[in-house]
Amino acid sequence: MAETKFPPPKSAATATVGPNGGATTPFPPNKAQLYNATRPKYHPQPPPRRRRSCCCRCCLWTTFIITTVLLLATLAGVIFYVMFRPQKPNFTISNLHTSQFNITSTTIISKFNLTISTRNPNAKLTYYYDPISVFISSNDVGISNGLFPSFVHGTKNTTFLKTVLSSSGQTVESTTLTALKTEIKNKKSLPLKIQLETKVKAKIGSVKTKKVTIRVICEGVQFTPPAGKSAATVKTSGVKCKVDPRIKILAWTF
Known part of the structure; x- marks a missing residue:
């Protein structure tokens, strides 16, 4: 009786023989794995500007208030001088x-x-x-x-x-x-x-x-x-x- 020959498996992996002589399922081929291959690329973010904008607004408001007070004081002094013409004794x-x-x-x-x-x-x-x-x-x-x-x-x-x-x-x-x-x-x-x-x-x-x-x-x-x-x-x-x-x-x- 002629011996039947089976074609080799399509996979390049080689089957192993079990302890009872039976063939076991071959391991899949090894694939190179990259560390954190699925991790998205890091893009540096600019620092938050909220605190800086708050400081700028505070400085602008402070400057505006001081300037306004000085202008009002100067205007009051001019009005006072025009009305009363004060002179030193x-x-x-x-x-x-x-x-x-x-x-x-x-x-x-x-x-x-x-x-x-x-x-x-x-x-x-x-x-x-x-x-x-x-x-x-x-x-x-x-x-x-x-x-x-x-x-x-x-x-x-x-x-x-x-x-x-x-x-x-x-x-x-x-x-x-x-x-x-x-x-x-x-x-x-x-x-x-x-x-x-x-x-x-x-x-x-x-x-x-x-x-x-x-x-x-x-x-x-x-x-x-x-x-x-x-x-x-x-x-x-x-x-x-x-x-x-x-x-x-x-x-x-x-």
């Missing part, structure tokens, strides 16, 4: 004479009588002054000090302020006293600077402003010390007094 030394002046080895003993005239040139502004501190110095050395009382300065009004100034009795360095004595000996006089400092507020109709510190500086006074115990009048003609408002913003004073 004027200060003038009317009279200054001394009845005592002596330089000892450690201190300066002095006594001055000072009269200041101040004028309010405004027709609609009334000034309210706190007590006014007065200092007299020569070459940055304190000579005498005193105080003017508080007062109300009406519109288009001239007021005369009088006070007595005296030395505080503080000890002064010997080199400073020697320099003052030398200047008196050589020039027969001393340059004096008179400084006033106070706080003032203005009233316009029924509205009052906040208090502003002002400083008045009068320079150009030539003082000749009296001989002995006789009083001496100080020449103040031609002396100019400058009014300097001290406006404080945060930590800066202008």
